[in-house]
Amino acid sequence: MAKAKVNTLEFDRDACNNCGMCITVCPHGVFAEDGRAVRLADPDACMECGACALNCSQEAIRVDSGVGCANAMIMAALTGRKEVTCGCDSCC
Amino acid sequence: MKEEDNAGCSCHGQKSATPDNACGPAPASNRNEIKTATSVLTFQDKLTHVLARLGIRRGGWRVEPGLYRLGDAGEESPVLVTANYKLSFDALRSALSGMDAFILVLDTFGINVWCAAGKGTFGTDELVSRIESSRLADVVTTRRMLVPQLGTTGVAAHEVKARSGFKVDYGPVRAEDIPEFLRAGKATPEMRRIRFDLRDRVVLIPVEANQALPIAAGVSLAAYIADGTIASAGIAGAAIAGLVGVPVLLPWLPADEYSAKGFILGGIVALATAGTALLSDDGSSLTLRLMRAASYVLAIPPLTAFIALNFTGATPYPSPSGVRKEIFRYVPVMAGMTVTGIIVNVAQKIARMRKG
Numbered sequence A: 001m002a003k004a005k006v007n008t009l010e011f012d013r014d015a016c017n018n019c020g021m022c023i024t025v026c027p028h029g030v031f032a033e034d035g036r037a038v039r040l041a042d043p044d045a046c047m048e049c050g051a052c053a054l055n056c057s058q059e060a061i062r063v064d065s066g067v068g069c070a071n072a073m074i075m076a077a078l079t080g081r082k083e084v085t086c087g088c089d090s091c092c
Numbered sequence B: 001m002k003e004e005d006n007a008g009c010s011c012h013g014q015k016s017a018t019p020d021n022a023c024g025p026a027p028a029s030n031r032n033e034i035k036t037a038t039s040v041l042t043f044q045d046k047l048t049h050v051l052a053r054l055g056i057r058r059g060g061w062r063v064e065p066g067l068y069r070l071g072d073a074g075e076e077s078p079v080l081v082t083a084n085y086k087l088s089f090d091a092l093r094s095a096l097s098g099m100d101a102f103i104l105v106l107d108t109f110g111i112n113v114w115c116a117a118g119k120g121t122f123g124t125d126e127l128v129s130r131i132e133s134s135r136l137a138d139v140v141t142t143r144r145m146l147v148p149q150l151g152t153t154g155v156a157a158h159e160v161k162a163r164s165g166f167k168v169d170y171g172p173v174r175a176e177d178i179p180e181f182l183r184a185g186k187a188t189p190e191m192r193r194i195r196f197d198l199r200d201r202v203v204l205i206p207v208e209a210n211q212a213l214p215i216a217a218g219v220s221l222a223a224y225i226a227d228g229t230i231a232s233a234g235i236a237g238a239a240i241a242g243l244v245g246v247p248v249l250l251p252w253l254p255a256d257e258y259s260a261k262g263f264i265l266g267g268i269v270a271l272a273t274a275g276t277a278l279l280s281d282d283g284s285s286l287t288l289r290l291m292r293a294a295s296y297v298l299a300i301p302p303l304t305a306f307i308a309l310n311f312t313g314a315t316p317y318p319s320p321s322g323v324r325k326e327i328f329r330y331v332p333v334m335a336g337m338t339v340t341g342i343i344v345n346v347a348q349k350i351a352r353m354r355k356g
Ligand code: SF4
Pocket: A015, A016, A017, A018, A019, A020, A021, A022, A023, A038, A052, A055, A056, A057, A058, A059, A060, A061
């Protein structure tokens, strides 16, 4: 099981069927082709958006993606409340 | 369209804006009708974009969900999916200028693709049910659709295929790359990357400023009353450094974390403020002037750093885990510096009063 250092991304190469979907959906080039299965080429660039895990039909990827909105996290950390949503219409 | 159909419509007086039915739900009888869209943005469209960018009623810029026909689209034309946020929809239709295509607008409650996908409203369920309610399968013979790259956090392509029969292709991050994508049939790696270049960063400034400026103005005013012009100008400078300096200079500020980038710029503003205070001869002793200068060096940078930290919320780079760590590392430092700075400032003020 390959893992990233600064985030929660985990990849199980044995489960991968090499469909390439994760390479397609990742906006930060984290995955790359590598023979019979993909590999984590740049795991630390992962922003934990969760797209790869959601689109992997083999469930070979795990990542803790939360609500995917950093504003929500800042609010949660500062107010001590749970990260639910940013609650703002205006975010992003 | 009858007037009462407009009840609850968030875009008053915009009925002439394309698409024609953008305001309010269509009458029930023709709810599944294909609506018409053009790729030409009117002056009114552009005006609403400016307002939306300024953060004015951003949640209110909705387009009616459903299927839209662009140009002379027929049964073999491509189908593109987007959110019912006006800026998303308009970016897509104007990028498709001169092309025949269908646009399937999902109901994301007026939120853009990226945020809505994160929240799950731009997602597999909504896409599948919108394909059914718009009877898309009767309209086109192709069984493919283009979903924007930024929608991938909400849509699972293999599930959509299993449930609706439509194969999802993920398009480029930017609408402007779509014509090239459709021509080539695939996206270059470049098109798939989030670039977040200067233009992307600059358009975020007004929205952030909208939230932060009233607070910064209040703090600056308080500093003016409590300490005078120099402190007030320093605070204002720190706020501007955070709101404008950080987004513009982002890639060139030599630090990884946004808070650290903010500390760098805020530090420059603070040193300038402290230098001014030190050099302005107000008749007090050097010690007192040094104390005042020190209070600026302590209390001013955290403001810029905090604004910079907040900016992470609007950027596509930091991972939640990284931001969480950053918050726990930097927020105590910011708070500590601000409080110490205020104490030092109050102390020198008391000393001055004793003397005076
Ligand atoms: S999406 Fe899953 S199965 Fe497909 S290449 Fe990536 S990890 Fe392998």
